Amino acid sequence: GAGVSQSPSNKVTEKGKDVELRCDPISGHTALYWYRQSLGQGLEFLIYFQGNSAPDKSGLPSDRFSAERTGGSVSTLTIQRTQQEDSAVYLCASSLIPRYNEQFFGPGTRLTVL
Amino acid sequence: SQQGEEDPQALSIQEGENATMNCSYKTSINNLQWYRQNSGRGLVHLILIRSNEREKHSGRLRVTLDTSKKSSSLLITASRAADTASYFCATDLQGAQKLVFGQGTRLTINP
Numbered sequence: 001g002a003g004v005s006q007s008p009s010n011k012v013t014e015k016g017k018d019v020e021l022r023c024d025p026i027s028g029h030t031a032l033y034w035y036r037q038s039l040g041q042g043l044e045f046l047i048y049f050q051g052n053s054a055p056d057k058s059g060l061p062s063d064r065f066s067a068e069r070t071g072g073s074v075s076t077l078t079i080q081r082t083q084q085e086d087s088a089v090y091l092c093a094s095s096l097i098p099r100y101n102e103q104f105f106g107p108g109t110r111l112t113v114l
Numbered sequence: 115s116q117q118g119e120e121d122p123q124a125l126s127i128q129e130g131e132n133a134t135m136n137c138s139y140k141t142s143i144n145n146l147q148w149y150r151q152n153s154g155r156g157l158v159h160l161i162l163i164r165s166n167e168r169e170k171h172s173g174r175l176r177v178t179l180d181t182s183k184k185s186s187s188l189l190i191t192a193s194r195a196a197d198t199a200s201y202f203c204a205t206d207l208q209g210a211q212k213l214v215f216g217q218g219t220r221l222t223i224n225p
Contacts, residue, residue: 004156033212042202042217043157056212091156102147102159103204103213 002026004106006092012112013082021077021109025094032075033103034067035091043091049075082113119216120203126222133190135219137203138183144206146179147213148188151200160188160201193223 005024013019025032034046045059049069060066064082069075079086089110093103121136137146145164149157163170163179163186170177176189190197200220204213 035215043215045212045214048212089155093157102162103157104159105149105156107156 004092004094004104006090006106006109008109009107010110010112012114014114015084016081018078018080019082019111021079021090021092021111023075023077023092023094023106025073025075025092026104027073029094029096029104030072031095031097031101032069033093033095034075034077035093036061036088037091037108038088046077046090079111082111084113087111087113120201120219122219123217124220124222126224127193129193129195129223129225131193133193133197133221133223135188135201135221137186137188137216139186139203139205139214140184141207143181146177146186147204147206148175148177148186149202149204149215151202151218157202190221195223195225197221198223 004026007022011019030051032049035043036046037043047054047060047067048056051072052069064080067077089108091105091108093105095101095103119138127133143165145162147162148160150160151157161172161175161177163177165181174191179186200218202215202218204215206213
């Protein structure tokens with residue numbers, strides 16, 4: 001594909017359930033980022049991958065949040081025991097190398113926790 | 115508070131006018147980028163300015179960077195209705211490997 005893709009585009013879940021969000025970066029992009037954006041707010045950094053390793057997990061809000069990346073490509077963000085405050089748009093971005101490069105964003109996954 | 119803070123938070127102008135948005139940051143940076151976001155979904159990269167650059171142009175966009183004041187501005191000339199969006203600055207911090215985004219400016223262009 002030409003751009004970053006994310007699935008699902010929308011996810012409605014009940015409080016306490018686990019959810020998995022998927023990101024397919026642009027082929028060849030070594031860096032991958034996850035952000036969270038609450039309604040009308042800026043982007044909150046969650047985690048950064050370089051290849052399959054995550055040098056910076058500092059933005060993960062709690063131990064209910066985890067992410068992995070396999071094969072230097074697809075990444076999955078998992079939220080366990082979802083809470084209503086987890087409702088937000090989760091954005092994934094990739095870049096060719098971490099620095100001095102623009103980030104290419106996917107369309108996001110809108111998560112609603114009821 | 116945020117590393118990057120945009121000002122104003124919201125801006126409404128008439129089509130054809132120029133729009134200026136400002137961004138301030140706190141720590142030393144490698145570069146600063148501006149992004150646009152339509153309808154609260156994916157962001158689109160507009161322009162990147164390196165810390166050793168002072169001004170950069172791309173079409174109707176003009177970005178300035180003043181590292182002594184730790185500030186940047188984005189000017190959109192001859193605005194169009196299609197420019198209606200939220201605009202974010204993002205800083206690439208020295209010593210870090212992530213972008214830090216501001217809260218954004220919501221720009222509305224009235225026909």
